[in-house]
Amino acid sequence: GENVEQHPSTLSVQEGDSAVIKCTYSDSASNYFPWYKQELGKGPQLIIDIRSNVGEKKDQRIAVTLNKTAKHFSLHITETQPEDSAVYFCAASKKGGSEKLVFGKGMKLTVNP
C-alpha cells in the first residue's frame, strides 16, 4: 500500500524566514496531495492541496510543489509568523481523493519571534 514519508520531523525558524517541508510517496497511482496544519488541542485543518495534473500551487504565503517523477511534494511557507507554529502533515490519496488518505508522521514547526 501507499507509504508517505515526511522530513524533517521538527523545524525551528526565526520569524520572517522561510520553511520547507518535504514528503515522498511510494504509490505512483496517488494523485491528490493535501497539507494539513494542526494546532495544539485542535484537529488538523486543510491549508492547501494539489492534484497530480498541477506542478505548483500558491495561496498567499504558502505554496506546494509536486514532482511526479521523483514522487515527492513539498510545502513552502514564506515570511513565517509565530502563528504558523503548529504540526504540519502531508498526505496522499488515489483516485483524486476518493480513496483513503495516507498521512506522513508530521513536522513540528516552531517560529521564534
Place this chain on the structure above:
Amino acid sequence: KAGVTQTPRYLIKTRGQQVTLSCSPISGHRSVSWYQQTPGQGLQFLFEYFSETQRNKGNFPGRFSGRQFSNSRSEMNVSTLELGDSALYLCASRPRAGAFNEQFFGPGTRLTVL
C-alpha cells in the same frame, strides 16, 4: 455553521474494557472518517462511512468497529482495550465521498488506557 463535534473529549479506561466514541458531522455532510493519532505512528485511517455504509477500512484489528446512523452521526467502538490503544481519535466529515478538499476534522477524543 457548527463544526464537527466529538464526545467525550477525554476518556480514561482500563485494559479489557470497551469504549464508544461519538462524532456529529457538519450539517449536510454525509461522509464520516475516523483516524487514530499517536506520537509514534502519526495519523492512521481507521474507517469511513457514507450513507450508513462502511466505504473504506484501514489496517486495524476487528476490535475497532464503527457505524453511522441515518442522521450521519457516527460512533466508533473499541473492545477489549489495550494499552496501545491510547491515542487521540479524530473524526472528519465531508459532504460526499471524495471531497477531501471539503473535509473538516473535529477536535478529537483523547483516550487513555491504564
